[in-house]
Amino acid sequence: MHCFFxxxxxxxxxxxxxxxxxxxxxxxxxxxxxxxxxxxEEGEADDVDWRGWQLEVADASGRVLFSIPLDAAQH
Structure with missing residues (x-):
């Protein structure tokens, strides 16, 4: 299956x-x-504010399969 991020x-x-x-x-x-x-890991991670951002994973038809909040994934 082809996925887009x-x-x-x-x-x-x-x-x-x-x-x-x-x-x-x-x-x-x-x-x-x-x-x-x-x-x-790219650049200065501490300088990037990920609050409110999500990584959406979608299939080839554009249907969102799932999403991960980036602020919840912080170290």
Missing amino acids: HLVHLHERILDETGIEVSDLEAAHYQAIKAIQELR
Whole structure:
């Protein structure tokens, strides 16, 4: 299944135009957690305010499969 990982905050959306192929929903969740970790490692993580942001995982039709609040995933 092809999944897209969009960053969403209120009326702002940063869309993943490429996406990746995953075997199932569990693999998509693993990749979402990995993507959040990579976001935190880029630059100065302490300078980024993730409150209110979510990582939405959507399928090829655009249906949101699940979302993870980025502020809840902070270390």
